[in-house]
Amino acid sequence: MESASILTWIVFLPTIGAVLCLFAPKEIVKWVAAIASAAALVLSMVLFSTFMGGGDGGDGAEKVFGQAYGKIHHVLRTDWIVGDNFTIEYFVGIDGLSFPLFILTTVVSFFACVASFNMTKAWTVKKGERAYYVLFLLLETGMLGVFVALDFFLFYIFWEVMLLPMYFLIGVWGGSRKEYAAIKFFLFTLAGSVLMLVALLGMYFYSADAIHAAIDQGGTEVVRQVVDGETVTGIASGYREGGPLLTGGTFDLLEFATNPVIQKHFGSTAQTFIWEWLPFAPTMFMLLFIGFAIKLPCVPFHTWLPDAHVEAPTPISMILAGVLLKMGGYGFLRLCYPIFPTAAEFWAFLLALIGVVSIIYGALCAMAQTDFKKLVAYSSISHMGFVLLGIAVMTRTGFQGAMFQMIAHGISSPMCFYLVGVVYDRAHHREINRFGGLWLTMPKYGSMATLGFFASLGLPGLCGFIGEVYVLLGTFEARDTYAWAGPFAIIAAFGVILTAGYILWLIQRVYLGKAKPEYADFPEATPRELFVLAPFAILAIVLGVLPKQTLFNFMNGTLDLMLEHLGQVQAMIGG
């Protein structure tokens, strides 16, 4: 019943679309692109059948996700690049962690694609519509791939695949300072990638050491298996019963996390990285963390974001805020935490501190902006601070909140950016102080805008609230473990006042007040614009009202198992 190739189809459908775009007649290029991303969207909906009813209490979680962390669905794994002593697998699969983000990606991509339709009209220079959609679709493949890749190398490749199209999309179709913004985006992300690459190599070779040492010692973990008449000596897989034995290093992300041999090797406090004084696990964790923190982004690695957003065309901003930022959070949850749980404890204070600073600092910066888009960009930084904080405290509530916040932000921020884009298309500027009275000029658009910004503000009943309140409760809950958790929760809660301040002030300056004559002839939002806005509006409400049915049921199982796993590993290494 579970199709192994469905994920691959979804991931590469946009690529197929990109190829078709290359050869399609010029007039229908955008339709080809839209159909390709729509196909990915429709096909991704099929995945719901796997996850329906999961996560509802212990039984449901186990039914859908298995008994321990590492149970995944729609697995497709096969050797891809085989060297003398290493194997890179094409290994994709989906679980409660990646599933919501995967769906989010197909949704946001499709609507961003539709949002691109008027680009050729709006552009001052008509250039490369075809190239735009090709890159756009390649970007979608990259994003989808990141969320399903379970081999670290494959993950890394998708991560990089995403980078290049994004660079061009900002750099070619962007605003006046597009070159600067594009290079900045590129270099920041590349810096993160390099750190990740170091971690990748480190993890591969150290896991190889661990396996070899275990085999040499011939302890109880060593298993012999007869494969094709040959006896193979190796270590049993940590999460696949009866799976092939490990005989050397691996790139398998789940293996890193679940194999006791590797975990003991990684987690040992005596283990060092390159130099004697550099403890292994905390270093690896930090390398990965910075890589993902740049993407999230959190203070002080965030300055590429406002520039990139300001210069990027509207649909690309939607993708950037809606999906790309989530990869940071996803990276924490997929790589950093399950693989280096001890290091997670080690760094908890620093991470939570960065999270809290991002929340407050981002909100304050947002308050000072006069550029509409920059304000929304800084608010993203503030909101993503909640993600980091929720993860850092490692409580059940915190994890749930962080995940929810990612999805909620993935809905509210593309909506906000599109709202900015709609008015930019008409006014050709983004100076907040020059606007005013737009609600009177464009009533439908104004109502949508109010809803979008209130979702971003964290108004109860809309999606932003759930994530924030969960993170706050989860953080406070952690005061059992960490003395600083209580004060941090309180400081983060202070953010709600600042957020209300800058959002309301924004709404007042842009939408309220007397209708200005220079904007009087602005047409009301077109059906196409409403078509893009409405789904986000509906999702914002539905997620806010029924968080359990729409989201928690799908992901709680995995998050629970992961937390359980974290505890087990900590106990194993500690004991």
Next chain:
Amino acid sequence: MSSYEIYLAVGVFVPLITFAFLAFFGHRLGKPLSGWAAVGGAFISLVLATITLIGWWGEVQSGTTAEMTANAARFHWADLGSIPATVGVKLDSLTVIMYFMVAFVSFWIFVFSIGYMSGHSDEIDGQCEYHRFFCFMSLFLFSMLGLVVASSLLFLFIFWELVGLCSYFLIGFYFDKKFASDAGIKAFVTNRVGDFGFLIGLMMVFFFLGTLDLDQAAVTFEKAAHLAGAAPVHDYSAFATQWLADNPELVGVVNEHAVTAAGLFTSPFTIFGAGLATIMGIGLFCGAIGKSAQFPLHVWLPDAMAGPTPVSALIHAATMVAAGVYLVARIFRLLTPEAQMFVAIIGCITLTITALIAIVQTDIKKVLAYSTLSQLGYMIFGLGVGAWIAALFHLMTHAFFKAMLFLGSGQVIEGCHHEQDIRNMGGLRKKMPFTCWTFFVGVLAIAGAGIPAVHFGLGGYFSKDEILAVAYERAYNWSGEGKRQEARGKREEATGNSTEMPAARAMLVSAAEHGHNHAAGGEHGHGHAAGHDGGHGDSPKLGIAAMVPKLPKWLFWLPIIIAYVTPFYMMRLWWLTFMGKPRNEEVYRHAHEIKLMYIPLVVLSVGTVFCSYLVFRPMLADAAPMAADAAVIVSIDGEAHHHSAQALSLTHEAGKDPHTALIGIVGFAYIVGMGLAWLIYRNGFEVSTKIRSLPVIRYVHTALEKKLYFDHLYEGFLVPAIQYVIAGICNLFDTYVIDLIANLSAKVTERFAAFSGRVLDARGIDGVVNGIADSAIDLGNAVRRPQTGLIRNYVLLAAGGAVVVVMGVLLVVW
């Protein structure tokens, strides 16, 4: 799930449907149909509320309410970590009454609005915004009713915020005017400041009590108080383990969270001497400070008068501001004596300063706004001193008469063509007699007019005086020890024997009696272990309740003084508006009364006179014992216990009529205050102008006119400090420090790359940096010369690479 819950729940959602309907189709319905649609929705809610009220009245008579409260259904909404968040209808007398009150007052205000808004809604740039008004009014009604029925603190908070949202939209209804949208923002942000405290309280409840359900939280809190009394410890989790090890038979019997919750009392952490338990209560109360506009967050309410007058009546007099009081009533069991004292002090400060400010205001709506603040202060103060029944009773009576007063002012403003300044009015009784005399009923009600001996009076006469009587009890007749004995006696009477109390619990309790009560301190901190009733059934006098101290005398006398000020400023307002000679001929000549708008006035004034005392007071008394467990409720009659002999009533009864108790002090305050106002203002402003120019009074007057400079402090200093200075500094820091570092390092790398490219590479040494930087520069150049051909190459390249990958994968798959 009883039928009452269904009625109430349906009644909550009907206005939501109205809202959605008006949001989509309101502009097609136009004027006045969209208004009538909203009225229809409100009417259904009102009918359901009435059915429930009548049915519930029967339940109260037959004493089955406690059972129904206990059996109310809860639905599983989501999980907060491992803790289920449930939602349901909090079914008790307080809910039923509040619900009815909100539905009733709202319905009549909706009716009034149809008339009022037909003249007011076209003001926004000539666009018809009529339906938008009723749209948000419906949403408000939904939120408010939801708030009233919410069974958990989380949902209370959710509706709480929604109510805030509606008030933001309605205050800023004329959003083309800057002051209106400013007022909306001020209201929302000020409320958020309070919500910040609320959130902290919520986090503490969640963590320590392990639930957000109101009832469960209260029960756990109470148990925690027992445990904490048993042994003051600092490391509570170790204590919990130890304690359960010592009492193995209680494992599973005692709520585990009660043990964690004991940390609230035993933690050594304090702020200004307040322990965690107190901080938690104060945190939750902060929400009420914001919403009920208490000092120091009272500043938004007077500004909120920028909204249309029916909004002022609905939100800022009758319902929304009452939400804060309602919250305090709901969390009453979570308040320690210190927290209660804090509540009382905040209430007392508010009621005092706002009443003084009300004396000098000249805008008819502003006077009413400040009088609302002052009355809210009375309610909060009442809750703080333990007058739970009286405070909520005052909430009900106030909702009626203040809504009526506001609608009356709306009639005046409408009739005088948007004139709001009472200096330009006077003599209007001839032009609008109906409004004049209903308004006067309201003035009498708020002044607390009544005839002591024959037990007749208007709203405030019963409710406010009862609060004051309780304060008197607490200030003069209160002795914790004595009342303890009394309460113990009553308890034994009530419970009869110890079967009411499970053995485990009784043991817990007697352990608590032995302990030194760490948390509450105070002179009555040491319990007695009197071992009758089989060794463990002695009075479970809760540590907390016994600790409730005497009230400082000033907390009694300030409200008394203000009880004289209230009739003064209300009489001043009424007289200057309706009586005397017209001061502005222009206004007077055009003044008229709009007939469509009377009916609500009349209905509400009838409600003011009769309804509340007959029904509400006894029902509140029915709800009271539910609220009293850890906390002390002081009441002036025996009604409170009539229906609840089984409840652990720590309630103290004075057993006196408030009007006989305080007849000498406050019984005729309304005559004195109103008389004084008449003396000063009977000829307009002549006398008062003279008084105002007296040496000291002059400064006081200016200070009051400037609202004691709170707005100056907030809007002139605090808000700009954050909005411009701190935010600006952050922005500069971001641009010139963090970003500079990023740019600099990029520059350095670029230079280094150039250097390595020219020098190092030329010598045949390759570096990683080199590669990266070079490629970056190349790409940069590529972009700088955006020749289509080049881009196409890149795209082709990228696409080609992707195709190869796909092919490879597909080959492998099949």
